[in-house]
Amino acid sequence: MTTRFHPSKEKRSELSGLKNIGKVTERWLNGIGVYDEQGLRRMGAVKAYLGIRQIEAGASLNLLYALHGALTGTHWNDLPPAIKELLRRQAERDHPEGGGRH
Secondary structure, eight states: OOOOOOOOOOOOOOOSSSSTTTHHHHHHHHHHTTSHHHHHHHHHHHHHHHHHHHTTTTOOHHHHHHHHHHHHHHHHHGGGHHHHHHHHHHHHHOOTTTOOOO
């Protein structure tokens, strides 16, 4: 009897093509169950950021901006200050114990 190789049933990530998403951020997103753009859109940038902050001490507000930028096709550093402030406030509102870390 021969044993057939079966590819892993683990989901493949399709995030690396998005602006602002590097290997580390992709791994962090995979860690919270996000594997593609649609999954990130469903979760939203703020919720994804807060989920990552639960498991990764190195996550800063730049990650929040990068996730939003990934969804809007904008480099995180090009986001207007008003958008950054709105995202920061939303993160703090949704997680008052420290939604924003610099």
